Amino acid sequence: MKWYVGYFRFPVLILLCSCLFQVALGQDTLPSFTAVRRTNNRVLISWTNPYGQKIRQLSIQRSKDSLRQFKSIMTLPDPVVLQNGYVDTRSPDTSQYYRLYILLDSGRYIFSTSRKPVKYIPPPPPPPAKKPEQQAPVTRKSSQAGVVPPRPVVTEEDRLREKLSAPEKAADKTTGKPSEKPSEKVPEIPPPVLPPKENNKPPVVPVTPPVVPEKIYQVKRGDTLKAPVRESLLKRFRDSVTLKTKDTMVSVINDTLIIRPFVPKETFKVSRYVFTDKTGLLHIELPDAATRNYKVRFYEEDKSFLFEVKDIRDQILLLDKANFHHAGWFLFELYEDGNLKEKNRFFIGKDF
Incomplete structure (x- = not known):
């Protein structure tokens, strides 16, 4: 009994492993995603979008640490596709972590859980097909080997003729002469009228045109x-x-x-809340600052964090250029009561 249990255990383990492998390769639903490591340090990141048209921005971020120092490596031009993905061909090594930044149309944003890519394992090959068993050739036996030939078919008309002609045949056997009485002759029976035979032609099968496979x-x-x-x-x-x-x-x-991919030309629209004037001062103008809780976070052009201004209660707040140390483009995020209100940029020139 132990030998049979061990014999059937190996196929069951193979079936279980193949099922787990197929589940592992399936695309996860946002905010989760699937990260698979291919050859030459290429990483395939894929997902399924359950939000539909509610997504406004979707960015892929990468870091050596699973919690900090994430930088965006790709922002999709069309984030509302149902099933989408991206291949990172510039991964420096296999120890990188990835996460997704998702911005919805309501202003709410989501960071997915960081994930390290797993190694791609190809599916096992299908088992070989079994060859059909050869059947023994069928040989016919001759009539001399004891095979009885088929009996002739006797119809009702033949039986009736044989029954009416039986007395005449019995007289011939006893006397050896035909009967002398003409009245004893059996009248001939006309052949029965058979129904007309049906036309046994095979039915006409309509010829269907061949199905052309779709390209x-x-x-x-x-x-x-x-x-x-x-x-x-x-x-x-x-x-x-x-x-x-x-x-x-x-x-x-x-x-x-x-x-x-079609890359549209990037257009810049000046913010109505955070902007610079001709003298180089940065204006933060918030009409309802007394009743709301505002804060602004400033970043370099490469999205590295600089500083933030919390609990803004003044309707007009001016910041000097010395807070930014150099001229150029800077990014900012304006939060209202903890929610992202606006995400834009501004420029500080050299001559002010």
């Missing part, structure tokens, strides 16, 4: 194969090709499409 295109972004797309679904990308609202698709060969 399938392979979509690639750079050197990465994204997914196969049927020809009937290419109409969804009509706006991306003509209006360039999403990734632009360019045909390379007959069955391959390559995606080149």
Whole structure:
């Protein structure tokens, strides 16, 4: 009994491992995501979007530490796609951590849990197909080997004729002469009228035209194969090709499409709350500062933190250029009662 238990234990373990592997490779739902390490330190980050059109910004951040020093490496131009991903080809080593920054249309933002990419394990190959068993050739036996030939079919008409002609045959056997009485002759029975035979022609089977398989295109972004797309679904990308609202698709060969992301020109709009004047002073103007709790956080252009101003109670607050140490672009985040109200930038020139 122990030998049979050990014999069936190995296939069960293989089936369990394959199921766990398929679950591990599935895309997680935001704010969770999947990070898989490929060859040459390339990291594939993918996710499923349950928020729909509510996402305004989605950025991918990377750090050597799982809690601090995260920097954005990619901000998606179209974050509302249902299933999306990004391949990090500039990862310095395999000890990096990744997380997602998600900004919703309500002003609320979410940081996902940091995650270290796992190694990609290809699925096991399918088992080989079993060969069909060969059947022994069927041989026919001759009639001399004791096979009885089929009996002839006797109809009701034959039986009736044999029954009526039986007395005449019995007289012939006893006397050896035919009967002399003409009255004893059996009248001939006309053949029965059989119903007309039905037309046994085979029914006409309509000939269906052959089914032409639908053409399938392979979509690639750079050197990465994204997914196969049927020809009937290419109409969804009509706006991306003509209006360039999403990734632009360019045909390379007959069955391959390559995606080149459309990068729109960045336009700058001056903030109505935080801005600089001609003299170089930074204005922070908040009309309802007396009834609200405001704070402003300032960053370098590379998103490194500088300082913050808390509990602003004045409607107009001026900051000198000496607080920023150099000229150039700076980023800021304005919070109202703990919620992000505005995220923008300003410029401090050299001549003021």
